[in-house]
Amino acid sequence: MYSVPERRRKISIRTKILLGNVIVMVFLGIAIVALTVRIASLQNEVEFISTHDIQVHETVDQIQKDLLDMETGMRGYVISGDEDYLEPYNTGKSRWESDVNALSALVIDNQAQLRNLDSIKTNIREWTDTASENAIGFKRGGDTESLDRFFREKTGKSKTDALRQQLLNIKDTEMSLTNQRVTDLKESNASLIFFLYLLWLFVAIIAIAIAWFISGTVIKTIRKVSTTIRQIASQDGNLDKRIEINTRDEMMELGDSTNALLDSIERQNLRKDQIAEIATLLQEQNDIDAVGRLFMNQMVRVFDIPYGVLYVRDQANQLAKNASYADAFENFGRKEFQIGEGLVGQCAAGSRTMVVNQIPDGYVNIHSGIGQSAPKQIVLLPVLFEKVVVGVLEIGTFKPFKKADIELLEQLASMLGVTIQSVKSRMEMEQLYTEAQAANEELQVQSEELNAQSLELLTMNDELKRSSNFKSEFLANMSHELRTPLNSMLILSQMLAENRHGHLSEDDISYVNTIYSAGNDLLNLINDILDLSKVEAGKLDIEMGNIILADLQLTIQSNFQEVAAKKKLDFAVRIAPATPAWLETDGFRLQQILKNLLSNAFKFTEAGKVDLLIGVHANNSWGQQEIAFTVTDTGRGIASEKLGLIFEAFTQADSGTARKYGGTGLGLTISASLANMLGGRIEVQSKEGKGSEFTLYLPAQRSIGELDEAVASKQLATSSAALSVADPVSIAVSEMPLSTAALKGRSVLLVDDDARNLFALSHVLESLEMTFTIAHDGLECMDRLRGGDNYDCILMDIMMPDMDGFQAIREIRHTLQLNTPIIAVTAKAMKEDRDKCLEAGANAYISKPVQVQQLISIMVAQMKVEA
Numbered sequence: 001m002y003s004v005p006e007r008r009r010k011i012s013i014r015t016k017i018l019l020g021n022v023i024v025m026v027f028l029g030i031a032i033v034a035l036t037v038r039i040a041s042l043q044n045e046v047e048f049i050s051t052h053d054i055q056v057h058e059t060v061d062q063i064q065k066d067l068l069d070m071e072t073g074m075r076g077y078v079i080s081g082d083e084d085y086l087e088p089y090n091t092g093k094s095r096w097e098s099d100v101n102a103l104s105a106l107v108i109d110n111q112a113q114l115r116n117l118d119s120i121k122t123n124i125r126e127w128t129d130t131a132s133e134n135a136i137g138f139k140r141g142g143d144t145e146s147l148d149r150f151f152r153e154k155t156g157k158s159k160t161d162a163l164r165q166q167l168l169n170i171k172d173t174e175m176s177l178t179n180q181r182v183t184d185l186k187e188s189n190a191s192l193i194f195f196l197y198l199l200w201l202f203v204a205i206i207a208i209a210i211a212w213f214i215s216g217t218v219i220k221t222i223r224k225v226s227t228t229i230r231q232i233a234s235q236d237g238n239l240d241k242r243i244e245i246n247t248r249d250e251m252m253e254l255g256d257s258t259n260a261l262l263d264s265i266e267r268q269n270l271r272k273d274q275i276a277e278i279a280t281l282l283q284e285q286n287d288i289d290a291v292g293r294l295f296m297n298q299m300v301r302v303f304d305i306p307y308g309v310l311y312v313r314d315q316a317n318q319l320a321k322n323a324s325y326a327d328a329f330e331n332f333g334r335k336e337f338q339i340g341e342g343l344v345g346q347c348a349a350g351s352r353t354m355v356v357n358q359i360p361d362g363y364v365n366i367h368s369g370i371g372q373s374a375p376k377q378i379v380l381l382p383v384l385f386e387k388v389v390v391g392v393l394e395i396g397t398f399k400p401f402k403k404a405d406i407e408l409l410e411q412l413a414s415m416l417g418v419t420i421q422s423v424k425s426r427m428e429m430e431q432l433y434t435e436a437q438a439a440n441e442e443l444q445v446q447s448e449e450l451n452a453q454s455l456e457l458l459t460m461n462d463e464l465k466r467s468s469n470f471k472s473e474f475l476a477n478m479s480h481e482l483r484t485p486l487n488s489m490l491i492l493s494q495m496l497a498e499n500r501h502g503h504l505s506e507d508d509i510s511y512v513n514t515i516y517s518a519g520n521d522l523l524n525l526i527n528d529i530l531d532l533s534k535v536e537a538g539k540l541d542i543e544m545g546n547i548i549l550a551d552l553q554l555t556i557q558s559n560f561q562e563v564a565a566k567k568k569l570d571f572a573v574r575i576a577p578a579t580p581a582w583l584e585t586d587g588f589r590l591q592q593i594l595k596n597l598l599s600n601a602f603k604f605t606e607a608g609k610v611d612l613l614i615g616v617h618a619n620n621s622w623g624q625q626e627i628a629f630t631v632t633d634t635g636r637g638i639a640s641e642k643l644g645l646i647f648e649a650f651t652q653a654d655s656g657t658a659r660k661y662g663g664t665g666l667g668l669t670i671s672a673s674l675a676n677m678l679g680g681r682i683e684v685q686s687k688e689g690k691g692s693e694f695t696l697y698l699p700a701q702r703s704i705g706e707l708d709e710a711v712a713s714k715q716l717a718t719s720s721a722a723l724s725v726a727d728p729v730s731i732a733v734s735e736m737p738l739s740t741a742a743l744k745g746r747s748v749l750l751v752d753d754d755a756r757n758l759f760a761l762s763h764v765l766e767s768l769e770m771t772f773t774i775a776h777d778g779l780e781c782m783d784r785l786r787g788g789d790n791y792d793c794i795l796m797d798i799m800m801p802d803m804d805g806f807q808a809i810r811e812i813r814h815t816l817q818l819n820t821p822i823i824a825v826t827a828k829a830m831k832e833d834r835d836k837c838l839e840a841g842a843n844a845y846i847s848k849p850v851q852v853q854q855l856i857s858i859m860v861a862q863m864k865v866e867a
Helices: 013-080 083-106 113-140 142-153 155-235 250-283 289-303 342-350 403-498 506-537 549-568 585-604 642-643 655-661 666-676 738-743 754-767 777-784 805-814 831-840 852-863
Strands: 307-313 316-325 335-336 354-356 378-383 388-396 545-548 568-574 582-585 609-619 625-632 681-687 693-700 746-750 769-776 793-795 820-825 844-847
Touching: 013 113, 013 155, 013 378, 083 113, 113 142, 113 155, 142 625, 142 681, 155 250, 155 642, 155 852, 250 289, 250 403, 289 307, 289 388, 289 549, 307 693, 307 769, 316 388, 342 354, 342 378, 342 388, 378 403, 388 403, 388 642, 403 506, 403 545, 545 585, 549 568, 549 585, 549 609, 568 831, 585 609, 585 625, 585 666, 585 693, 642 681, 666 681, 666 769, 738 852, 746 754, 754 769, 769 777, 777 805, 793 805, 805 831, 820 831, 820 852, 831 844
Parallel strands: 568 609, 746 769, 746 793, 793 820, 820 844
Antiparallel strands: 307 316, 307 388, 316 335, 354 378, 378 388, 545 582, 609 625, 625 693, 681 693
16 A cells, blocks of 8 residues: 655645635625615615605695595585584594694705695695685575575685695795605615625635645646556556655645545455355355355455354244354354344344444454454444345454445345345245145046035025025016906006097096006016016017127216206216226117116115216126126215115115105115126115115126126016006096186296196196296295296195195295295195194195186185186
8 A cells, every 4th residue: 555654734724725815705794894884875875765755755645635524524514404414524624734844854855845735734734724614604594695696606615626736836945845856865865786896806816826826836746646547547456556745735635535445445456356256156056054154254365354153044034043154153153043132133123234343342253273363343234135034144353344344244245135035045946846636636636526416416506596586586477467357457448538429427537547646656567577577588589789888878868857957966977087988788788777777876865965986896806807887876875784675676775765756676786687687787875865876787898698698698588668658547627617717818937846746737727818937846936936937826735755745835924925826735634634734824725636617716715816
C-alpha cells in the first residue's frame, strides 16, 4: 500500500473558500441594509396611499350618502306624509357634520381642501334651515300652497347641486393627489429595481473573482489526480498503479484516499472471485452435510476466519448443528437451538445480522498447537432463501470485520441459502416420488371400491327419479284434464253473459260474470300447477337460440315501465360493461323467469327502486364464465331463516303475505326449475326490512347438446297456450230512465284498481252522457287533482294498492282542501265500514255490487242537479 507522509499546509482549500464567502457576505450584508432602508420607505408610502387616500374617498362618499339620505327622506315624507321616510333624513342630519369634521382631520395639511369643507358645512346648514326643514314644516302643517310654491321655485335644489359639485371637486382633488403619489411611488420602484440590478452585478463580480482565484489553486492538482486515474483505468483493470501527490492542501488527502480505495477494490475483487469459485463447488453437492462441510472450509480460507459453526433448520423447526471449523465437532458448540433461543435463535427470529464486539472472558476459546485465545468479535448471519431463514452462520475472528467484509459474508450466506434449499427440494422430491408410487397403488384399490359404490348410488338415484316423475306426470295429466271442461265453462259463461236474445235479467248476467271471473282465477291457478308439473315431469320444451341482450333489455324495460311508474318506483335495466352481446339459451323461458322475479320485486316493494343488472360472472367452482341477471329491490325483504322456504311450491315467506299481496307461491318454484333446465341456477340474498337480491346465473356459452339428458330426451309435449281472458260483461244500462238527462255533461273522477269495475262503471257513465277520467289507485287520483283538474263528483273505491280509498279521501279533504262530492264505492257492506268512509270525509256510501239506479240517485243528490 502506497502512503504519503504528512506535510505542512500554508492554507487549506476550506479556509480559502470560507474567506471568499466571508468577503461576499460582507458586501451582501451592506447591500441588504441599504435595500431594507429603501424598501421601508416605499412601504410607508404605500401604506399612506392605502390608508389615508382610501379613507378620504370613503369619507367623501359617506358625506354624499348623508346628503342623499336627507334629500330623499325629506322628499319621501313630503310626497307620502309617512313619518318613516324621515328616519334616513334624521340619520343623515345627525351624521353629516361628524363626517365633515372627520374629513377635515384627514386633509388638515391641505388648506384649500379645508376651505372647501368649511363652505360645504355652511351650505348644508343653509339647506337644512331654509329648505328641508321648511318643506317638512309645510307638510306637517298641511300648508299645501306653500309646499307647492316650494317645489315650483325649486328652493334648495341649487344648494344641493352646489353641494354635490363641491364634494365632487374635493374628490377630484384627492384623486389627483393620489395619482401623483402613485406616480412618485412607481418612480421609486424603478430606482429600487435599478439598484437591485446594480447590486446583483457587483456581488456577482466579487463572487466570480473569488471563485476564479480559489479554483485556480485546485484545478491544477485535480488534473494531475484525474490523469493518474485515467492511466489506471486504461491498463486493463490493473490496479497496481498508484497516485503520487506533492501538494500542501486537501489534494494530498484525496490522493491518499484514492490509493486506499484502490487497495479495497483489489481485495474485494479477489474475494468475489473466490466466492464465485465457492458457488461453483456448492452446486455440485447433493447432500446437505457435504454442502455444510465444503462451505465452512472454503469460507475460512477466503476470510481468514479461525472459528465458525453452521446451523441448518430442520423439519422440527429447530436449528440443528450441521458443520463447524476448528473443533472436534461433537464437543464444540450446542447441537441445536429453538427459534428465538440464544443469539443463534434470535438471529433466526429477527432475520438480521448480529455483531458481538464485547466478548466476555471464558465465553469461547480458539485452540492451536501452541496455545489458545478468545476471539475479538463474533458475527451471526441468517442464511436466507426468499426472505425465509433456512439456517444461521456463526463465526469468530481475532480482528473486527469491516462493513464491506460483512456485506460479502451476507452475500455468501444468501448463496448458501439457495444451495441448501435446492438440495432440500431435490431430496424432498425424491422422497415424494417414492411416496407417490405407494399412494398410487393404494388409490387404484380405492378407485375400484368407489366405482362399485357409484354404480349402487346411480341405481338408487334412478329409482328416486322414477318415483318423482310418476307423481309429476300424474299431476300434469290431471291438470290438463281439468282445463278442458273449465275452458268450456268459461266460453259458455261468456256467451251467456252477452245475452244476445235478452232472456237473462241483470242479476242473471251478474251471476254469469261471477262464474266467469271465478273460473278464470281457477284457470290461472291450474296453469301455474300445470307448468310446475311439466317441469318436474320433464315435458317442458326447451328451444335454444341466440338471444341479443340489448333487445332483451328493451323488452323488459317496456314491460315493467308502467308498473314502476304506477307504484312510483325507480326502475332500470342495465347491461354491465364487457358483457357479451348475445346469449345462447331459450329466450321465452328466460323472459318467463325474469318476469316472475321482477313481478315479485314490484309486488313487495312499496318505495325506493327495482333494478335489473345483466353482467358477467366468473364461476369459481366450475371455472366457467356465466351471465348473471340480478334483480335488486328495496322492498320488505325476507328473514334469513325463511330463505330456504321461498322456492318450495305453494309456500310463501310469511303467512300474511298471501292475505295482503295474493298469489299461490308457485312463481319462484317454477323459475328455479326453469333455471335448472337452462343449465343455470337462482341465488337469493335478502335482509328483512332492507330488500332482496335474486340472481339468475346462466352459462355464457351453452349448446343444446349440453342440456340435461333427461330434459333433452323429452322434447315431446308442446307448452300450453294461455287462455285469453275476456273482460267481464258490462252492466246493462240501455234501459235507464230518461230522467237522468240532468247529469249530461257532468265530469266524474272514477278511482278503482279493478279493470272489470272500471269497464262496467265507465259504460254506465257513458250511457248517462257524462264525462269521466280514470285513476287506478289513490296516488294517481291525487296526482290528477293536484294537476288542477276539476270534477263534479269522485267515485272512490276503498280497497286499492299503494294508497287505499280511506287515505285518498283524507288527503283530498285535509291536504288539498277540496269540497268535491266523494261517493265511496266498496265491497264491504257492514255498518262500521260505512261509518269509517264517512269519518274519512266521504259524502255518501254505496256497496258492491252497485245498483245503477241507486248510484244515479246518489250522484243527483250530491251534485244537486234536478232529476
